[in-house]
Amino acid sequence: MTERTINVIREAFTEPDEFTSSPLYRALSRTVAAEERLLALAARGRAGQYPTFLFFGAVHQLLLAGAEHQLACYYPSVAGPDALAPDEAAGPALLDFCLRHETELTGLISTRLVQTNHVQRALGLRIGLAEIARHTDAPVHLIEVGTSAGLNLRFDRYGYTLGGRRYGDPASPVQLVAALHGPDTLPDLDALPATASVHGVDLNPVDVRAQADRRWLEALVWPENLDQRRLLAAALDLVAADPPRVLRGDAVDVLPALAAELPPGEPRVVFHSATRLHVPLDRRAAFDAAITAVGTAGPLWWLCVEDGPDPDPRPAASRRDRVGSALRLRDPDGDDHTLAVVEGHLRWVETLQADPDDSSRLEGDEEGRFAR
Ligand SMILES: C[S@@+](CC[C@H](N)C(=O)[O-])C[C@H]1O[C@@H](n2cnc3c(N)ncnc32)[C@H](O)[C@@H]1O
Structure with a gap:
């Protein structure tokens, strides 16, 4: 060494x-x-x-x-x-x-790998999908890169309380609660696109039905975070009853074949959270290129929660009080949008003031829908 x-x-x-x-x-x-x-x-x-x-x-x-x-x-x-x-x-x-x-x-x-699977991050996916629903009526193919145990991929089976408002399934054993800050610009989190297909990709998929794998995920939760431990157990049980399809391998190697399975012309969403930061620096360009290539045969929405916003568009007080990551969406035209700033584990969400000077801003028609 x-x-x-x-x-x-x-x-x-x-x-x-x-x-x-x-x-x-x-x-x-x-x-x-x-x-x-x-x-x-x-x-x-x-x-x-x-x-x-x-x-x-x-x-x-x-x-x-x-x-x-x-x-x-x-x-x-x-x-x-x-x-x-x-x-x-x-x-x-x-x-x-x-x-x-x-x-x-x-x-x-x-x-072992760092595979911490925070089910609370499903909230970031849900916000992104709700934003996408404002711009396309078509069902989307969802791919999560670095899905770990696939907990985020069951985003539609959880209940959510964001800033006191409830969404999703109120009877779900997995209830995700987060604080909301910022202006009232959040899309309706119950207005989601239909999913045509759901897939995960991971270097080393965590088997939600295997005790050893479950124990490793539990061990990755910090010892003080007892609520998170309970939430993880509930989410693992829920997902174990109906695990999503997860392909094993490096996204760089697996995504081309997966993308080739998707019907041409149909929209696809690639999501990743706390994953790119675990990709070695010299592999990141290939990682990004593999995701971009998923959009070769159909419109690609690329959604992620990885690093902080740069520049941070929030007011000075927010920047001082709440350090967070950007919930970023790249639209099929290749324009990037920061939808919100979020705490790394999605314990809070801060929405942003629409920037009237941003020419790449996602715009809607009179009904708030974007025709594509
Ligand atoms: C910290 S976990 C995050 C899990 C999940 N995205 C979440 O937000 O809870 C990162 C995951 O990314 C996976 N991963 C890292 N590099 C990858 C790559 N190049 N291709 C596919 N999966 C990768 C790891 O195996 C791990 O399961």
């Missing part, structure tokens, strides 16, 4: 932005950043995989499976409401745990 690799891993564990809602992982990250043996362990993941998620997921998996150790006392997911707040003994406990379980941890870190 090169010094350079270790330095990159150390940097990832130094003040990791991703753990905003996990005081435990923020505290333990400091221990990892300062300890060469832990950095060497964390560096065993596959290229492009976020070392922080992978390392803590592996440790969490062993603790959830019942590994007895003082470290478990700091995990609300294991110790319950009596879990200790991270203190000066937490770091040494982590180091001791990792040294005792080095072989199992190495096995998990070197074989």
Whole structure:
């Protein structure tokens, strides 16, 4: 392992932005950043995989499976409401745990992928589809790239409460609740296009019916996020009753054959969330080109939640108070639109003021529909 690799891993564990809602992982990250043996362990993941998620997921998996150790006392997911707040003994406990379980941890870190599947992100897909419905009447073919367990692909079987308004199935065991900020520009989330077909693509599809795969997804949920754990379990059960079709492989390799299956001329939607950021930098151009090529034989709507808006069109107070990702839609003409800024796990959505100077703005006719 090169010094350079270790330095990159150390940097990832130094003040990791991703753990905003996990005081435990923020505290333990400091221990990892300062300890060469832990950095060497964390560096065993596959290229492009976020070392922080992978390392803590592996440790969490062993603790959830019942590994007895003082470290478990700091995990609300294991110790319950009596879990200790991270203190000066937490770091040494982590180091001791990792040294005792080095072989199992190495096995998990070197074989597993960061596949966290946040069912709440189905809300982003739903907003995007509702926007698309304002512009096309035709049924759409939906492809999710990096679908993990396929939870987002069952977006039409969940209930949603956004800013107090309810959408979707109120009787669903999966109820997604998010706060709403910004002007009143949200499309009707119950007015969705019909789906002609639904497909997922993943490097390593998570089998919702396999206990080992389910356990890995649970381990990727941060220990404090008990609500998310419950939501994940409910969504996994729901999807396991009727899993969507998911093709195994790199999107770059799989999308051409999948696109060739779609009837020419019919609209297709490609969606991805928290996926492109896991694609190694030198593969991103090919990843983007593979998605663009899905539009060769029919109109393509490319929807994603990945990185922040650039520039961020929101007022200064919003930019200061709510750091989020752009919900981006590229229309079949190739014009990009930021539909909203959203919290990375879709806990809030901030709509945007329509920009009257934006010539690529999505426009409707008198009935609010766009003829294509
Ligand atoms: C962090 S998970 C996100 C899952 C889901 N999109 C969500 O928002 O909850 C990223 C997923 O992308 C998959 N992935 C990463 N690179 C990929 C690629 N080049 N082709 C297909 N899937 C990929 C991973 O296997 C993983 O399941």
